[in-house]
Amino acid sequence: MVVRIARKELLEMTRDGRFRVAGGVVALLLLIALGLGWHRHSNVTAAHEIAIAQEREIWESQGEKSPHSAAHYGVYAFKPTGRLAFFDPGTEAYTGVTVWLEAHKQNQFLYRPALDGNTLQRFGELTAAAVLQLLLPLLIILLAFSAFAGERESGTLRQVLSLGVRRSDLAVGKALGVVGALALLLVPAVMLGAAALTAARADSPSGGLVRTLFLAGAYLLYLGAFVGVTLAVSVRARSARFALVALLGFWVFVCLAAPRAATDLAKALYPTPSVQEFAAALAEEKETGIGGVDYDDFLEARKQELLAEYGVDDVEALPINYAGWRFQVSEEYGNQFFDRHYARLWDQFEAQDGFRQKIGFAAPLLAVRSLSMSLAGSDFAHFRRFAEQAEQYRRRLVAFLNDDMRDHAGAGFSYRRDQGLWSKAPAFAYDAPDPVWAVSGQSTALAALVLWLVLSAVLARSAAARLEVS
Amino acid sequence: MLEAIGLTKLYGSFKALDSLDLSIEPGQVFCLLGANGAGKTTTINLFLNFIEASSGEARVHGLQVAENPLETKKHLAYIPEQVMLYRHLTGLENLEYFTALARHEEYSQDQLRRFLNEAGISADAIDRRVSTYSKGMRQKVGIAIAVAKRAKALLLDEPTSGLDPKASSEFSELLKSMSGEGVAVLMATHDLFRAKETGTHVGFMKQGRLVARLTTAEIGHADLEGLYLEHMHG
Numbered sequence: 001m002v003v004r005i006a007r008k009e010l011l012e013m014t015r016d017g018r019f020r021v022a023g024g025v026v027a028l029l030l031l032i033a034l035g036l037g038w039h040r041h042s043n044v045t046a047a048h049e050i051a052i053a054q055e056r057e058i059w060e061s062q063g064e065k066s067p068h069s070a071a072h073y074g075v076y077a078f079k080p081t082g083r084l085a086f087f088d089p090g091t092e093a094y095t096g097v098t099v100w101l102e103a104h105k106q107n108q109f110l111y112r113p114a115l116d117g118n119t120l121q122r123f124g125e126l127t128a129a130a131v132l133q134l135l136l137p138l139l140i141i142l143l144a145f146s147a148f149a150g151e152r153e154s155g156t157l158r159q160v161l162s163l164g165v166r167r168s169d170l171a172v173g174k175a176l177g178v179v180g181a182l183a184l185l186l187v188p189a190v191m192l193g194a195a196a197l198t199a200a201r202a203d204s205p206s207g208g209l210v211r212t213l214f215l216a217g218a219y220l221l222y223l224g225a226f227v228g229v230t231l232a233v234s235v236r237a238r239s240a241r242f243a244l245v246a247l248l249g250f251w252v253f254v255c256l257a258a259p260r261a262a263t264d265l266a267k268a269l270y271p272t273p274s275v276q277e278f279a280a281a282l283a284e285e286k287e288t289g290i291g292g293v294d295y296d297d298f299l300e301a302r303k304q305e306l307l308a309e310y311g312v313d314d315v316e317a318l319p320i321n322y323a324g325w326r327f328q329v330s331e332e333y334g335n336q337f338f339d340r341h342y343a344r345l346w347d348q349f350e351a352q353d354g355f356r357q358k359i360g361f362a363a364p365l366l367a368v369r370s371l372s373m374s375l376a377g378s379d380f381a382h383f384r385r386f387a388e389q390a391e392q393y394r395r396r397l398v399a400f401l402n403d404d405m406r407d408h409a410g411a412g413f414s415y416r417r418d419q420g421l422w423s424k425a426p427a428f429a430y431d432a433p434d435p436v437w438a439v440s441g442q443s444t445a446l447a448a449l450v451l452w453l454v455l456s457a458v459l460a461r462s463a464a465a466r467l468e469v470s
Numbered sequence: 471m472l473e474a475i476g477l478t479k480l481y482g483s484f485k486a487l488d489s490l491d492l493s494i495e496p497g498q499v500f501c502l503l504g505a506n507g508a509g510k511t512t513t514i515n516l517f518l519n520f521i522e523a524s525s526g527e528a529r530v531h532g533l534q535v536a537e538n539p540l541e542t543k544k545h546l547a548y549i550p551e552q553v554m555l556y557r558h559l560t561g562l563e564n565l566e567y568f569t570a571l572a573r574h575e576e577y578s579q580d581q582l583r584r585f586l587n588e589a590g591i592s593a594d595a596i597d598r599r600v601s602t603y604s605k606g607m608r609q610k611v612g613i614a615i616a617v618a619k620r621a622k623a624l625l626l627d628e629p630t631s632g633l634d635p636k637a638s639s640e641f642s643e644l645l646k647s648m649s650g651e652g653v654a655v656l657m658a659t660h661d662l663f664r665a666k667e668t669g670t671h672v673g674f675m676k677q678g679r680l681v682a683r684l685t686t687a688e689i690g691h692a693d694l695e696g697l698y699l700e701h702m703h704g
Contacts, residue, residue, distance in 0.1 A: 004570045008556070008563075015558040155554035159612075162518050163572040163619070164543030469520045 001165070005173025010180045013143060019181070026131065026139045027185045033128040034087070034189065038196050041086030044097070048078045051098075060422045066415050067401035068327050070422065074102030075397070077390040077428050082377035083197050083208050084215065088129035090378025099387065101394035101428075103401075104331065106338040108275065109387065128193070129372050132219055133365055134255045136182065137226040141247045143181055144230040147174045148467065149240040158469050171231060171464035178227050190216075210435040215375045221449040222368040228456025235463035258363030265359075266352035272345060282341055290337040295330070302329050321415070324405030331398055338391070346384050353380055360448035367448035374438045374445075381441050385433055393428045400425055471496050471545075471623045471654035472517065476526035479512050479678075486512045488678040489526060492656075494671075496622065499645065499655040501665035501686075503698060504675030510658035512678075514625045517656070518548060530623060544573075547621035551628040553612030557601035561591055561611055564600055569618045577618065589614035590640050606637035613644050624648065626657035630664055642668045666694050674701040 013019045059075050079097040081089075096109030148170075151157040160170065197212065230247055237243035273281065289295065306325065307313065315322040353370065360367025373379035401421075409415035439446070474492040478485070487509040494500045502510045515521045516528045519539040528535040530542040555564045565582050569575075577585075586596050589610040600608065609629060616624055624645075630638040638661075645668050649655055659665055665672050666686055672694065673683040681701050689697065 001571070001573070004567070008559070008567045011563070012556055012558045155550065155552060156556060158518075158520070158550060159548065159554060159568070159615075160571060161520070162543060162546065162548035162625075163568060164540045164546075165571045166540065 001169050002173045002176060005165075005170060006176035006180055009147070009174055009177025010184075013177070013181045014184075019143060022139055022142050023181065023185050026135050027189065029126070029135060030128060030131045030185075030189045031192065033126045033131050034193055034196065036126060037086035037089070037128055040089070041081065041083075044081055048080065048097075051076065052078055056427060059425070060419050062422060064416045064418045066409075067405045067417050067421065068103065068324070070417070071103035071327075071398045071401045074100055075428070076100055077393065077430075079383070079386040079390075080430060080432065082211075082382075082432075084211055084376035085378045086196065087127070087193065087215075088372045088376035088378060089125070089127060090373035090376055091380055091383065092378045093125070095380065095383040099390050101390060101397065103327070103398050104334055106342060106391050106394070109383075128189075129369075129376070133222070133368060133372070136223055137255060137365075138251055139185075140178060140182070140223065140226045141230050141244070141251060144174065144178045144227065145234055145244045145247050146240040147178075147231055148234040148464075149237045149243040150234075152468075152470065153240055157467075161467075161469055167464045167467045168461060170467075171235070171460055175227050175231055175460070178230075179224075182223065211375045211377070211438065214435060214439060215372060218368055218371040218375065218446075218449060221453045222364055225364055225449070225452035225456045228453065228460045232456065232460040232463045235460070235467055254363040254365050258359060259365060259369070262356045262359040262363070262366055263352075266355045269355060270348045270351040272348045272352070278341070278345060282337075285337060285341075290333060291340075295333055298333050299326065299329055316411075321406045321409035321411065324402050324407070324409055328399060328402040328406065331395070331402065335395060342387075342391075346380075346387075349380050350384070354444065357442070357444040357448070360445050361451065364449055364452045367445040367452070370445040371439075371442050371449070374442050375435065377432075377438065382433065382438070386430060389430055390428065393426070396426050471531060472500075472625075472656055473529040473532075474513070474516075474526065475529070477513070477516055477523055477528055478525045479509075479516060479521060480524040485678040487516070490680055492673070492680065494623070494654045494656055496652040496654050497649050498670045499649050499657065499668055500671045500673065501669035502656065502658045502673050502675055502680075503660070503662065503665060505702060508675040509678040510675055511627055514548070514627050514656065514658060517625055518543070518546065545622045546625060547616035547619045547623070548625045549609070549612040549616055549627070549629045551631055552605065553608045553615075555600040555603070555608055555611060558599060560597050560599055561586055561603065561607075562596050564611060565614055565618065568615045572615075572619045574618060574620070582618070585614040585618045586611065589617065589644060606633050609633060609637070609641060610644075613641070617644075617648065622653060624653055624655040624657075626655065626659075628659055629657065630659070630661055638664065662694050662698060666690075674698060676702060 013023075055076050055078075059073075062070060062073050065073070077099050079092075081092065081097060085092065099109045100107050146153075148157065151160070161167075194212075197208065229250065233247050233250075234240075234243045237246060289297075303315070306318070307315070310318055312318060318325075356366050357370045360370065370379070374381060404417065404421060405415060472492070472494040474490045477487060477490040477492075479487040490509070490513060492500070492513075502513065504510055512521070516523055517530065517535060519528075519535045519542070523536060531545045533542050535542045555561075556567070559567065562579070562582060565586060566577075566579075569577060569582070583593075583596055587593065591607060591610055591614070595603070595607065600611070603611070612629070626645075630641050633641060642664060645655065645657075649668075649670070657665075657669070666689075669686045671683060671685050673680050674697075675681065682697070684697070686694075
């Protein structure tokens with residue numbers, strides 16, 4: 001019975017020119033978005049591969065110099081963009097994917113395409129994720145707003161109900177019809193996407209397949225909720241026209257108004273400094289002494305400990321290279337300060353993300369967006385994980401170089417090392433998070449989506465049970 | 471087959487239907503006559519359980535409609551004033567869908583075609599989309615749906631209004647053959663001539679009350695009109 005109803009709904013939709021055009025446009029946009037994403041992804045990945053391959057070579061062939069100069073010479077670290085980032089590039093355009101790691105400083109990330117963007121891009125980039133998040137709900141509304149309201153208006157509903165059809169069967173059948181129509185559009189895109197995924201170069205954050213399945217699940221929850229809401233409204237609405245207007249209003253709220261409001265609210269509640277303000281704050285604290293402790297005092301205290309440890313009165317008498325030791329002390333003095341400043345900044349960003357997830361209970365778009373970026377490995381949490389690992393690596397590398405100088409330079413100021421040392425320096429390897437790690441920060445978003453789906457299904461079901469024939 | 475016992479429908483203090491008692495046996499065609507708003511459609515809606523009775527009960531095949539909404543509909547077929555079909559589907563696809571919803575999945579395509587043919591849809595029209603159908607053709611599809619459903623009782627709400635005389639006459643013939651096979655028919659109509667032609671019984675309704683009932687065998691057409699006017703305006 002239910003399948004019968006679904007088949008008839010699908011047949012009607014495929015024969016209706018309006019639906020064919022709307023569906024065709026969405027499918028086309030999805031394909032274009034996939035193509036653009038693929039293009040962007042393979043460009044970035046290819047550039048990364050070359051850069052990563054050359055980076056080590058450049059590092060090792062930097063020539064003879066003191067280890068501390070080598071620390072200043074620095075290295076670049078590249079965040080591997082996951083395979084799924086071609087589907088949902090998330091915040092990478094804003095956070096950047098490349099960082100220069102050098103002595104004394106935790107740098108801000110580079111390669112942020114958003115910096116070079118034109119104003120048009122502020123409306124959002126055409127990504128496959130955006131098509132699924134914004135346009136498919138619109139298509140669902142167009143496909144299903146008249147499901148009940150239209151049949152009631154035309155009078156077919158009276159006839160159908162006179163046959164003794166269960167109202168709940170009718171609702172489930174119509175829902176399946178919409179799902180079928182969407183499947184017709186999405187299956188080619190999904191297959192293309194799957195092919196692209198397998199062909200994609202570069203290591204994804206681990207668990208590519210699991211991430212893809214989770215991602216599909218998240219979008220099914222989201223789109224299912226829209227089907228439920230649309231049918232519920234269609235049952236309750238006085239006329240098909242009213243149903244359409246009400247549903248478009250809902251779409252504008254969920255897909256346009258709520259995301260902007262959520263971002264503005266998040267910024268107001270958890271304010272973050274601009275790049276300039278952040279840099280100014282860093283500079284100011286450096287000036288006044290980190291954590292209220294002047295560098296000279298810090299150094300003096302550590303020096304006394306060092307002298308006591310070796311039982312000497314003067315640095316001249318130390319068996320180690322004092323300059324190398326001092327470089328590392330200065331490093332450690334700065335690190336606690338970077339830890340504090342960056343943690344404060346990043347905690348705020350994370351709080352903003354958490355807040356937006358909560359708004360997902362009011363507007364499911366925010367929930368699916370958060371889950372989508374996270375599973376694609378392109379959200380802020382993944383960025384932070386990478387940034388923190390890169391920073392830990394920077395400290396290991398700089399310490400390795402300073403320690404070499406401390407232990408081997410003696411009292412000499414003209415201490416030089418070469419490739420022999422550079423090639424022994426630790427290389428950066430990103431420990432990519434597994435899918436479970438990605439989802440663990442998304443429990444609020446997941447709960448919001450599940451709640452939306454369940455609520456919309458209950459709503460549609462209870463509305464259908466009280467379906468009026470006229 | 472169709473039975474109303476003290477059936478009443480109130481909208482606030484307005485009596486849309488006032489204690490209707492009615493019993494229609496298999497093979498009988500009961501024509502409800504009366505002005506618009508007299509309660510004819512209300513009666514049909516109550517038998518279909520589209521609205522809830524304020525008091526009294528409607529029964530189909532001995533079963534109370536309000537308590538067995540799905541079971542009683544198995545025995546019923548309903549043809550409204552305008553049979554509405556799915557415009558993007560062909561006549562055949564419409565019939566196929568409606569019979570499937572009525573849980574008659576047993577028909578082959580050939581059998582479905584025969585139903586449409588017997589209802590008067592020409593072979594070339596069967597596979598055309600119904601958006602090209604005239605009202606008469608749609609009413610015929612409605613008949614085919616009712617026939618295919620093998621209903622024991624037929625509820626007709628002014629099924630011939632707006633049909634040309636030929637289509638209307640064909641419709642009457644189909645109705646006669648169905649009642650000949652033992653189907654009980656309740657038909658709301660304005661058409662005194664049709665009522666006389668196809669009905670076995672007529673009832674006059676006025677302001678929700680069934681004010682008179684007669685068997686058509688007792689009366690000629692001229693008499694029917696006289697009686698109608700007498701009851702309506704008397």
